[in-house]
Amino acid sequence: MIDSEANTSAFDGPDASGHFGPYGGVFVGETLVNAVEELAEVYARLSQDQDFWREYDAQLQHYVGRPSPLYFAERLTEACAGAKIYLKREDLNHTGAHKINNTIGQALLAKAMGKTRIIAETGAGQHGVASATVAARLGLECHVYMGAEDIVRQAPNVYRMKLLGANVVSVESGSRTLKDAMNEALRDWAGNVDNTYYIIGTVAGPHPYPQLVRDFQCVIGREARAQSLQQTGALPDALVACVGGGSNAIGLFHPFLDDREVTMYGVEAGGHGLATGAHAAPLSAGIPGVLHGNRTYLMTDDAGQIMDTHSISAGLDYPGVGPEHAWLKDLKRVQYVTATDQEALQAFHDLTSLEGIIPALESSHAIAYAMQLAARMTPEQMMVVNLSGRGDKDIETVARIEGIEL
Amino acid sequence: MRRIQVTTARASESSRKLLIPYLVAGDPDLDTTLALMHDLVIRGADIIELGVPFSDPSADGPVIQRGVERALASATSLVKVLQLVNRFRQQDALTPVVLMGYLNPVEIMGYGAFVEAAAEAGVDGVLVVDMPPAEAGELSALLQEADIDLIFLVAPTTSPARAKVITAQTSGYLYYVSLKGVTGAALTDHDSVRANIESLRALTDLPIVIGFGIKDAESARAMAALSDGVIIGSALVEQIAKLTDIADSAAHIDGTAEIISVVRDSIDGIN
Numbered sequence: 001m002i003d004s005e006a007n008t009s010a011f012d013g014p015d016a017s018g019h020f021g022p023y024g025g026v027f028v029g030e031t032l033v034n035a036v037e038e039l040a041e042v043y044a045r046l047s048q049d050q051d052f053w054r055e056y057d058a059q060l061q062h063y064v065g066r067p068s069p070l071y072f073a074e075r076l077t078e079a080c081a082g083a084k085i086y087l088k089r090e091d092l093n094h095t096g097a098h099k100i101n102n103t104i105g106q107a108l109l110a111k112a113m114g115k116t117r118i119i120a121e122t123g124a125g126q127h128g129v130a131s132a133t134v135a136a137r138l139g140l141e142c143h144v145y146m147g148a149e150d151i152v153r154q155a156p157n158v159y160r161m162k163l164l165g166a167n168v169v170s171v172e173s174g175s176r177t178l179k180d181a182m183n184e185a186l187r188d189w190a191g192n193v194d195n196t197y198y199i200i201g202t203v204a205g206p207h208p209y210p211q212l213v214r215d216f217q218c219v220i221g222r223e224a225r226a227q228s229l230q231q232t233g234a235l236p237d238a239l240v241a242c243v244g245g246g247s248n249a250i251g252l253f254h255p256f257l258d259d260r261e262v263t264m265y266g267v268e269a270g271g272h273g274l275a276t277g278a279h280a281a282p283l284s285a286g287i288p289g290v291l292h293g294n295r296t297y298l299m300t301d302d303a304g305q306i307m308d309t310h311s312i313s314a315g316l317d318y319p320g321v322g323p324e325h326a327w328l329k330d331l332k333r334v335q336y337v338t339a340t341d342q343e344a345l346q347a348f349h350d351l352t353s354l355e356g357i358i359p360a361l362e363s364s365h366a367i368a369y370a371m372q373l374a375a376r377m378t379p380e381q382m383m384v385v386n387l388s389g390r391g392d393k394d395i396e397t398v399a400r401i402e403g404i405e406l
Numbered sequence: 407m408r409r410i411q412v413t414t415a416r417a418s419e420s421s422r423k424l425l426i427p428y429l430v431a432g433d434p435d436l437d438t439t440l441a442l443m444h445d446l447v448i449r450g451a452d453i454i455e456l457g458v459p460f461s462d463p464s465a466d467g468p469v470i471q472r473g474v475e476r477a478l479a480s481a482t483s484l485v486k487v488l489q490l491v492n493r494f495r496q497q498d499a500l501t502p503v504v505l506m507g508y509l510n511p512v513e514i515m516g517y518g519a520f521v522e523a524a525a526e527a528g529v530d531g532v533l534v535v536d537m538p539p540a541e542a543g544e545l546s547a548l549l550q551e552a553d554i555d556l557i558f559l560v561a562p563t564t565s566p567a568r569a570k571v572i573t574a575q576t577s578g579y580l581y582y583v584s585l586k587g588v589t590g591a592a593l594t595d596h597d598s599v600r601a602n603i604e605s606l607r608a609l610t611d612l613p614i615v616i617g618f619g620i621k622d623a624e625s626a627r628a629m630a631a632l633s634d635g636v637i638i639g640s641a642l643v644e645q646i647a648k649l650t651d652i653a654d655s656a657a658h659i660d661g662t663a664e665i666i667s668v669v670r671d672s673i674d675g676i677n
Contacts, residue, residue, distance in 0.1 A: 017540065025540075025541050026538060026540065026541065027509060027536045027537060027538070027541055028536055028538070029464075029465040029535050029536055029559070029561075030538065030558070030559040030560060030561040030563075030564060030572075030583065031465075031559075031561040031562075031563050031583060031586055031587070032563075033538050033561075033563070033564070033568070034561075034563040034564060034565055034568070035563065173468075173471055173475075174461065174462065179462060180462075182464075183462050183463070183464040186464040186465075187464060187465070187466075187467070187587075187588045190465065190586065190587050190588055191586060191587035191588060191591060192586075193563055193586055194586070287514070288513075289510045289513050289514055290508075290509040290510045290513050290536065290537075291462060291510060292462075292464070293536070295513075298510070300510060300514055302514065303483035303484060303485070303511060303514070304460070304483075304484060304510045304511030304512070304513065304514035304515065305460065305461040305478065305483075305510075305511070306461045306462050306510070
């Protein structure tokens with residue numbers, strides 16, 4: 001069952017109406033309300049069903065390859081001359097990131113609901129690949145909405161999705177990135193609501209998505225908690241994870257929330273720096289508003305228009321964030337910080353050269369902050385960093401930035 | 407009595423079907439919208455729905471999305487839309503104006519400030535596409551105090567139990583979404599519309615109007631026959647798009663809203 005090993009009672013959310021304090025909720029057009037409520041009912045029932053979780057756990061073990069290792073990054077630790085850095089290796093999952101934990105779970109829901117068609121939005125393409133993967137396995141039609149700009153940035157993942165049989169729809173409206181892909185997926189869902197299951201890839205969107213995506217990602221934190229105790233005899237002093245929508249971060253953090261001695265850092269995309277305005281850091285520099293089905297911190301201007309965001313990493317290039325993160329920020333349980341494009345790029349190289357692990361540019365933000373943090377801590381202390389995805393998909397981007405032709 | 411109530415009661419007495427055009431405020435600029443609003447009234451519009459542009463119109467189809475993009479390109483904001491209503495009111499004290507849009511601009515302005523400004527400008531109704539009744543509590547109370555109607559949508563996917571909740575919280579008129587999809591999609595299933603409107607009649611005495619797939623005289627006539635009136639959005643916005651490249655478009659609206667006259671003719675005389 002969910003979080004049976006960790007006591008998170010002080011942070012139990014959402015409430016019955018889908019709110020985390022003032023955040024979350026169900027802010028969608030009337031056409032979709034019924035679908036969202038039906039999903040909430042189905043999930044409320046299945047999440048109490050031992051068989052459902054047994055099936056989920058079995059698929060994670062045999063298909064995804066869980067548990068993922070907790071790896072002591074010795075040379076990275078030496079380089080920082082501070083706290084011991086352990087990496088939670090979500091990059092070793094099938095399809096290369098934490099996203100598959102969620103799509104496996106939501107595919108089980110889609111199957112239980114008898115849906116024949118899957119839609120998803122994607123930024124970096126990892127969630128699109130993970131959705132196309134589960135759709136292929138179930139033999140379901142799959143349409144992935146992706147911003148036209150991201151299609152250019154993440155060409156290898158586009159091809160992977162096509163190989164898996166998905167139809168990748170280029171979204172040309174708005175800023176042509178993740179937020180516009182989500183708008184388009186919502187439009188598709190409204191038009192095909194009878195037969196379609198919408199697999200949202202992060203802990204945002206209308207209730208129950210923030211809850212169920214979190215529950216599926218909590219396997220990361222449950223494993224990391226047990227592995228920390230087993231490998232080091234103690235809980236970590238700190239947790240670090242990157243935050244776009246925030247699914248890998250909440251997955252790591254949630255099972256530790258009641259362990260008050262564990263400090264947590266969510267690292268947002270600082271882009272060119274917060275002062276420039278060219279970033280994707282709503283928790284660090286935004287205000288509460290309503291977008292894509294939930295109330296949360298947003299990058300919005302004085303007139304309530306959603307602002308264009310910038311990040312080197314397509315997966316973090318989103319103006320909103322999951323409502324539970326908004327709540328945890330206000331409760332001061334998690335500290336939200338940023339790493340710039342440059343810092344992430346440097347960390348991408350550092351981890352690659354020191355540990356032989358090429359991280360996703362998203363995860364590189366977490367690595368960048370973790371290295372700074374480790375240097376401020378003592379060698380007796382220990383931290384877990386969520387290495388949420390591998391960097392194969394980003395090799396072209398990095399080469400392009402550095403003026404190298406492949 | 408509220409302006410919408412006056413208008414709908416009078417229409418009901420004279421067996422006139424309500425004709426409600428929707429246009430995006432500021433598309434392509436605010437002066438043109440103002441000129442079009444007066445023109446719509448002359449052509450037989452009973453109520454005007456004014457779309458408040460939002461950067462992420464996730465319930466709208468491509469035609470209205472492009473209208474919104476044009477409006478945002480001319481820097482239209484919620485505050486400017488309220489000023490537009492105020493300007494309209496200086497010449498037209500009778501035609502109800504309903505603002506239709508998404509919650510975030512209202513949320514950022516602040517509910518209190520918005521309602522106060524809307525009342526002052528002469529706004530009669532508000533429809534927030536992504537704010538279901540369950541999330542409407544605070545705004546609903548403020549609008550009620552200010553005598554502004556809060557209009558909700560009922561969709562083909564709305565369950566009977568939900569329809570009951572929605573009709574209880576709606577004032578002004580009830581907006582029935584004729585199809586599963588976004589604005590401007592194709593309307594096909596007339597029989598289910600008929601059945602759903604009939605069951606809504608049992609729940610409310612409010613006027614029920616139909617919107618989302620109505621694009622010509624024929625579909626307007628069919629839908630008006632089943633209800634108290636029709637809303638025309640995408641078909642009008644599609645014509646407004648042609649004004650984009652015209653300098654001083656406010657002076658050249660000519661036949662842009664002809665579709666509204668055509669629809670007026672087609673629905674007059676239906677009982």
